[in-house]
Structures are given as C-alpha cells and as structure tokens.
Amino acid sequence: QRPCLWASPLFICSYMFLAPVFGYLGDRYNRKLIMSVGITFWSAVTLASSYTPKEHFWALLLTRGLVGVGEASYSTIAPTIIADLYVKGKRTNMLSVFYFAIPVGSGLGYIVGSQVGRVTQDWHWALRVTPGLGVIAVLLLIFVVKEPKRGAIEARPEHHLHQTSWLADLRALSTNHSFVLSTLGFTAVAFVTGSLALWAPTFLFRAAVFTGEKEPCVEGNCASSESLLFGIITCVTGILGVASGVQVSRQLRKKTARADPLVCAAGLLLSAPFLYLAIVFAQTSTIATYVFIFLGETFLSMNWAVVADILLYVVVPTRRSTAEALQIVISHLLGDAGSPYMIGVVSDSLRKTDSFLWQFRSLQLSLLLCSFVAVVGGGFFLATALFIEKDRHRAENYVPTGEKTLVLDSSGSYKSSLI
Secondary structure (H helix, E strand, O other): OHHHHHHHHHHHHHHHHHHHHHHHHHOOOOHHHHHHHHHHHHHHHHHHHOOOOOOOHHHHHHHHHHHHHHHHHHHOOHHHHHHOOOOHHHHHHHHHHHHOHHHHHHHHHHHHHHHHHHHHOOHHHHHHOHHHHHHHHHHHHHHOOOOOOOOHHHOOOHHHHOOOOHHHHHHHHHOOHHHHHHHHHHHHHHHHHHHHHHHHHHHHHHHHHHOOOOOOOOOOOOOHHHHHHHHHHHHHHHHHHHHHHHHHHHHHOOOOOOHHHHHHHHHHHHHHHHHHHHHHHOOOOHHHHHHHHHHHHHHHHHHHHHHHHHHHHHOOHHHHHHHHHHHHHHHHHHHHOOHHHHHHHHHHHHOOOOOHHHHHHHHHHHHOHHHHHHHHHHHHHHHHOOOHHHHHHHHHOEEEEOOEEEEEOOOOOEEEEOO
16 A cells, blocks of 8 residues: 555645646646646656656656646636536536546446456556547647637626736635635545555455455455455545535425535545444444445435536636645545545554554555544535625626626626625
C-alpha cells in the first residue's frame, strides 16, 4: 500500500491545484479545445507512467501526478458545456449520465486493473488500457461536440453577461451560501469515497483472514479478488445511486424547491449507518458486510449529479467553470487528498502489535471515521436547503453592471449586489 499512499495524494494535489487554472480558462476561452489538449496530455503521461523502470520510482510518482492536468482540464469544464446545452429537467438527466462515469469508471478501474494485472502478471499493463480510450474521447470531442455559447440556452448569452475579474468571481462565490455549504457537503462525499477507494479491498481481505476464510498473505496482490468484487459493487451502486438520486429529486421538486439539497442530505445520512454496519459486521459475516457496503455506496452515490445541478443553477454562466474548480479544490483538499492517509495514520496509531488480528482491528476502527464524516456532510446539505431558493433566484435574475450587479428582487425592483 505504500506506493499507493504516495501516488494517490500526488495525483489529487496536482488535480486540485490545477483546477482553478482551468476554471479561469474555461470561463474565458474555447472549452472544447482546452479539454482536448488536457485529455491528450493525460493519455500521454498515463502511457508514459507504465514504462518507468522500478529503479526510478520518482518518475512514476511524477507521471502519476501529471495525470491531474488532464483530469482538471476536463472535470472543471465538461459540466458547464452540458449546462449550456440543456436546461431544467433535461439538464439534470444529462448530468446524471455524465456523472455515471465517476462511480462506474472507478469500479471498472478496479475490475480491469486487477484482471489485466492478473492475466499479464505485470501491473504496468493496467496503465496501458486507458490511453486508447482517451484518444477515442479526443476524437469524439473534436468531430462531434460543438462549443455552445455561455448562457445562450438560458436566454442570457455571454455577451450580455460580461466577464468580471477572477477576484470578483471568487468574492461572489464566497458569499453564495448554497455554493459554499453544498461544497462542504460534497467534501464529505469525497472524504468517504477516497477512504473506501483505497482501503476497502484491503479491509475486506483482512476481514476474510480474521474470519478464517483466507490464509494470511504478505506478498503480491493479496486483495485481488476483493478489488474485483468491490469494483463490481462500485459500478452497480454508482448507476443505481446516481439514477435514484436524480429520480427522487425530480419527484420531490414537485412538492418543494429545496428538493436537491434534501436529497443530498438524505443520501449521506442514510449511507452512514450502512457503512457503520458493514465495518462492524466484517468480523462475523462476509455476506452481510458486502450487502451493507452495497447499500451504503448506493446512498452515497445519490449526490453526484444533484450536487452538480445545484452548482449550475445557483451560479451565473460566466462563473461556472471557476465555481467547478473551486469546488474541486475544496472537496479534494479537505476530502480525498488526505482521507486515505488519515485512515492509515489512525489505523497505525491504534495497532498494538503487527499481528493479523490487530491489522484488521485497527483498520476497522479507523474506517468508522467515514460514518461520522457522512453525518457531518448531511448536516451541511440540510443547511444548504435553507438558502437554496434565495440563491437560485439571485442567479436567475442576475444583471451585470461592471464589477457590481443588479439583482431583481421578489418585489420586481432592482438592487445593487455582488453575487
């Protein structure tokens, strides 16, 4: 696990620190071109990382870190293009399709990576599969996707909105309560997701050793079968969670304008007890553990598309890429950039001996932190529900006047505001 503990944070750090750069560029320049260059670079460094010799481990860390360049260029910009192609319910549907890629892609990474490594007896080949998919994505971007005008589909084309300075954008976003609180809630999702992504297969293997289902293993990829099962669960729960989150939100919107943050809060608050039960039951029942992980990850995945939709309708079109970038920085900086390392540190501090019993028990206790963080995240989304109607109204009635704005209030008159 030691190489993973170094490579994963390096990737996340480069990803989150470069996201604001691409957010700035995405609000001002051709988004299709920026994404094409980013994905091409991502594919090249991913392929290069598979050829780094083992005596030059620093080169592997460098190339894995540079993968964040491509990730940042795509994830900050792609949702804003979807926002400029669709509105209201259709936008939510398209975002759900887009955000299927996160859990499904992560799950396929476990499945394909573990199986390719097993068949070839060389983990390097697992890194040589995805660059080809990146090339296909670039070709589709160039020849299929059209660059939409910012805000045009919302009857607010970008030449009517005007650009403000980057500092003005940051000030406006910092005063947007719905954006700030939903970002903190999404940070909790990233914390839990990052922790489970790295530690769940290892925990499941140690649980199998603890219950006597497997023999202890200290060399090679000991948790390959657990990685495969966890990957399948991640794929299936990702599809179910994203789809159910969108569907529940759509139905609840008929009754309340606060539906989206309430659905996000429910997803996190419901995932917490199931993750807790999965961790506790690992020492007695493998089947129960997988069932509870399935339920916990399903509820956790309800947030992905809905959180993105919240950001897009509480932020004006000319600031959306910057908002996406800022959300990425905060959620990764306080979430999955450090959560796997934190879980590992807590586990090491709780371990009294280096026996397999304490390897399992200490990791079990440290993973309970995920349930606590999920509850805190649910609280942030409940707080978002208090401001969502006001912030959405302000964004939809935004009229720029230089660095300041005029906002149409509920009485029908304009007032000066910075949003």
